[in-house]
Amino acid sequence: MAILEINTHEQLLSKIENKGNSYLLLYKKGSEISDCSYNSLQNAMKAKTGFEIMVADVNKVKDIHQNYGITTAPSLLIFKDGKFNKAEKGCNNESFYTSLIESSLFKAQSNMGGKPQKQVKVYSTPTCTWCKTIKRHFDQHGIKYTDIDVSRDQKAAEEMVRRSGQQGVPQTEIGGEIIVGFDKKRINSLLGIK
Numbered sequence: 001m002a003i004l005e006i007n008t009h010e011q012l013l014s015k016i017e018n019k020g021n022s023y024l025l026l027y028k029k030g031s032e033i034s035d036c037s038y039n040s041l042q043n044a045m046k047a048k049t050g051f052e053i054m055v056a057d058v059n060k061v062k063d064i065h066q067n068y069g070i071t072t073a074p075s076l077l078i079f080k081d082g083k084f085n086k087a088e089k090g091c092n093n094e095s096f097y098t099s100l101i102e103s104s105l106f107k108a109q110s111n112m113g114g115k116p117q118k119q120v121k122v123y124s125t126p127t128c129t130w131c132k133t134i135k136r137h138f139d140q141h142g143i144k145y146t147d148i149d150v151s152r153d154q155k156a157a158e159e160m161v162r163r164s165g166q167q168g169v170p171q172t173e174i175g176g177e178i179i180v181g182f183d184k185k186r187i188n189s190l191l192g193i194k
Helices: 009-016 032-045 094-105 129-140 154-164 184-191
Strands: 002-005 021-027 052-057 075-080 083-089 120-124 146-149 171-174 177-180
Touching (some): 032 094, 094 146, 120 129, 120 154, 129 184, 154 171, 177 184
Parallel strands (some): 002 052, 021 052
Antiparallel strands (some): 021 075, 075 083, 171 177
16 A cells, blocks of 8 residues: 655646546644544555555645635545546545445456456454455455454444344455355355356
């Protein structure tokens, strides 16, 4: 993961030019809500590689927010094909940032004959052995997934239980279907893993 500090609007424009999806967090260092947002984004990106997230501290950078009509910090600016698309305001939790960025970035081609990979979310905890096994399985097969730590995200834990009726992990959502446990045969079938 790379977090790139942006200092001017001109620098931002050069970074988003000719790129599919780009993200810039406008934050105000020292503000509790901005620090929350920065830390959540940073934690969401810890295990991710191969892309960068841009940040700009509005205490230092004065020419970005006005170009996009942004009046509050923190705001995550989302650019598609070099053009401003929308802003997500406020401090969101780590899983929000992970899902947002991965769903946009990983329109990856799987080994399913050129079809886009289905969206994959793994609900897990750090101490769960089967959670580590399923994530290792995805990594070995080049499957991109969002890892949601339900021990740290109460809302995600509640959503998981609401959807499956189960509290145990791992639970995997593949294209909207919930699989409880590591059902390798079903997972491989849904993702076209041979």
